[in-house]
Amino acid sequence: MGWLDRPAGDTQITHRQRLWLYVVAGVIMVLLVAPTVIVIPMSFSASQYLEFPPREWSLRWYENYFGAPEWMQATATSLKAGVLTMLVATPIGTMAAYGLHVSGHWLARHLFILLVTPIMIPVILIAIGVFYALVQFRMVNSLSGLVVAHSILALPLVLIIVGAALKSYDFNQELAARSLGASRLKAFLTVTLPQIRFSVITAALLAFLTSFDEVIVAMFVSGGDNSTLTRNMFNALRDQIDPTIAAISTIMIVVSSTALILAQVFGRAKT
Amino acid sequence: MARPATIPDDGPNAALLRRDALRERRALLGLASPAVVLLMVVMVLPVGWLFYLSLIGEGGGFSMENYARMLESKAYGRIFMTTFHVSFLTTGICILLGYPLAYFLSQLPPRAATLCMLTVLLPFWTSLLVRTYAWLALLQRQGLVNTWAIDLGLWDTPVALVHNLNGTLIGMVHIMLPFLVLPLYAAMKAISGDYTRAAANLGAGPTQAFWHVFFPLSLPGLFAGALIVFVLCLGFFVTPAVLGGGKVIMVSMQITNNIELFFNWGAASALGVVLLAITLLILFAASRLLRLDAVLGGGH
Numbered sequence: 322m323g324w325l326d327r328p329a330g331d332t333q334i335t336h337r338q339r340l341w342l343y344v345v346a347g348v349i350m351v352l353l354v355a356p357t358v359i360v361i362p363m364s365f366s367a368s369q370y371l372e373f374p375p376r377e378w379s380l381r382w383y384e385n386y387f388g389a390p391e392w393m394q395a396t397a398t399s400l401k402a403g404v405l406t407m408l409v410a411t412p413i414g415t416m417a418a419y420g421l422h423v424s425g426h427w428l429a430r431h432l433f434i435l436l437v438t439p440i441m442i443p444v445i446l447i448a449i450g451v452f453y454a455l456v457q458f459r460m461v462n463s464l465s466g467l468v469v470a471h472s473i474l475a476l477p478l479v480l481i482i483v484g485a486a487l488k489s490y491d492f493n494q495e496l497a498a499r500s501l502g503a504s505r506l507k508a509f510l511t512v513t514l515p516q517i518r519f520s521v522i523t524a525a526l527l528a529f530l531t532s533f534d535e536v537i538v539a540m541f542v543s544g545g546d547n548s549t550l551t552r553n554m555f556n557a558l559r560d561q562i563d564p565t566i567a568a569i570s571t572i573m574i575v576v577s578s579t580a581l582i583l584a585q586v587f588g589r590a591k592t
Numbered sequence: 593m594a595r596p597a598t599i600p601d602d603g604p605n606a607a608l609l610r611r612d613a614l615r616e617r618r619a620l621l622g623l624a625s626p627a628v629v630l631l632m633v634v635m636v637l638p639v640g641w642l643f644y645l646s647l648i649g650e651g652g653g654f655s656m657e658n659y660a661r662m663l664e665s666k667a668y669g670r671i672f673m674t675t676f677h678v679s680f681l682t683t684g685i686c687i688l689l690g691y692p693l694a695y696f697l698s699q700l701p702p703r704a705a706t707l708c709m710l711t712v713l714l715p716f717w718t719s720l721l722v723r724t725y726a727w728l729a730l731l732q733r734q735g736l737v738n739t740w741a742i743d744l745g746l747w748d749t750p751v752a753l754v755h756n757l758n759g760t761l762i763g764m765v766h767i768m769l770p771f772l773v774l775p776l777y778a779a780m781k782a783i784s785g786d787y788t789r790a791a792a793n794l795g796a797g798p799t800q801a802f803w804h805v806f807f808p809l810s811l812p813g814l815f816a817g818a819l820i821v822f823v824l825c826l827g828f829f830v831t832p833a834v835l836g837g838g839k840v841i842m843v844s845m846q847i848t849n850n851i852e853l854f855f856n857w858g859a860a861s862a863l864g865v866v867l868l869a870i871t872l873l874i875l876f877a878a879s880r881l882l883r884l885d886a887v888l889g890g891g892h
Contacts, residue, residue, distance in 0.1 A: 424617045
């Protein structure tokens with residue numbers, strides 16, 4: 322255990338003196354991950370009560386989920402809403418991030434702050450505001466209402482991620498392309514975009530997840546045939562602890578972990 | 593910083609070039625217009641509408657009764673107290689847990705830091721509903737925590753860990769922690785090691801170097817993270833609704849109740865307006881103390 326007495330940082334502190342920090346951080350990291358991970362084995366339990374470790378394994382909760390038309394329809398709605406939100410928020414957000422970054426206009430900073438407010442203000446306000454508007458236009462329970470509302474929630478993330486990428490991107494490259502005769506659009510598409518594409522992909526993935534995971538807006542705006550998965554889950558949670566939810570949760574954990582891993586892999590590829 | 597549209601101030605055609613450059617700036621700004629239009633239609637107009645609704649009384653005329661009721665009724669006062677109470681506690685616990693974790697992560701070599709960072713990012717990317725459900729399963733009467741604690745002899749009979757304030761706090765801290773750790777970590781990484789090394793060189797022990805040099809430098813990041821957590825807590829809905837078991841009523845839940853149970857748009861809107869005003873006020877006050885766009889990673 323020689324490493325314990327070696328210096329651990331910029332001061333002469335040794336690992337031994339810092340052991341408590343490692344233990345504390347380790348416990349917190351376990352607490353962050355464990356609750357989500359424990360749901361996975363629970364979902365394979367044969368019992369109606371959530372057990373860990375399960376006494377008997379079974380796939381009955383997955384059969385429950387895949388066999389129920391309501392759950393399947395809700396899943397389809399959530400996937401549709403997620404993909405559409407991604408397709409709306411990513412290009413609009415990337416355009417805005419580019420425009421605000423490049424234009425030296427005094428308004429740019431203020432517009433940026435305005436466009437990221439949706440992540441800071443309570444979602445419930447957006448939810449009831451949009452709900453009220455949709456009631457006036459008789460568009461409640463429509464997919465399009467859900468998608469526009471979710472796009473607003475996803476927009477700040479796209480703006481922040483793509484904006485950060487543009488900040489660390491050397492703009493002289495685009496200028497070089499333009500001085501060689503490329504139009505601004507062509508220079509952006511062939512020179513700038515390929516270099517920030519990993520951030521754009523990350524932003525798109527997060528936009529998808531924002532919509533896919535969203536509960537509050539979906540609770541008000543979606544319904545009937547267009548109920549989302551999270552809306553149905555939330556309603557089921559208020560009633561009782563149905564292990565079917567554990568199965569759905571497991572699938573959602575797999576989806577979001579895959580997205581995270583994809584983002585990490587793309588992020589690595591950048592350097 | 594990018595400056596493609598340089599504005600010339602002298603030379604031939606200066607006036608023309610200048611006009612051209614300004615036009616280009618405006619055109620570039622115009623790229624943000626779809627986003628701004630969407631925001632106007634989906635957020636600004638509906639929220640404006642709510643503001644209008646909050647001023648309409650039950651008789652259908654203009655009235656302040658929705659706000660007056662909020663001041664008079666003890667129930668509303670209690671809901672705001674609960675909201676602040678829960679938000680303060682959550683932020684406080686997040687600081688206590690998040691600071692050591694962010695510090696630990698910031699001290700790791702890059703490869704290990706990336707790996708350990710996944711433990712913060714994984715919950716961050718996982719659905720809030722899924723995480724809330726996980727805590728519900730763990731904390732219930734026959735849940736894992738109670739079973740293990742009884743097996744280990746920590747307590748004899750199952751303790752009520754959920755459907756109350758405890759459960760709400762546990763769930764909310766778990767969900768909010770990444771929001772504190774991520775900006776704090778970024779701020780800590782930006783602190784040059786030279787400062788602590790200089791302190792050590794001048795004779796400060798590790799403890800002194802930390803408290804007198806590193807800690808003050810990390811405060812803006814801590815403040816930013818705590819601000820984000822607090823503001824997000826104020827508008828929280830799902831976790832207190834599921835883990836609070838009806839005992840912890842926060843403002844956003846009351847708004848929902850007003851609409852779903854009582855169909856009272858006026859009361860719901862007034863609550864929403866007050867919640868929004870509090871949120872914006874806090875953000876505004878904070879923006880005087882630190883640059884918000886720097887925290888959010890945008891701007892110039």
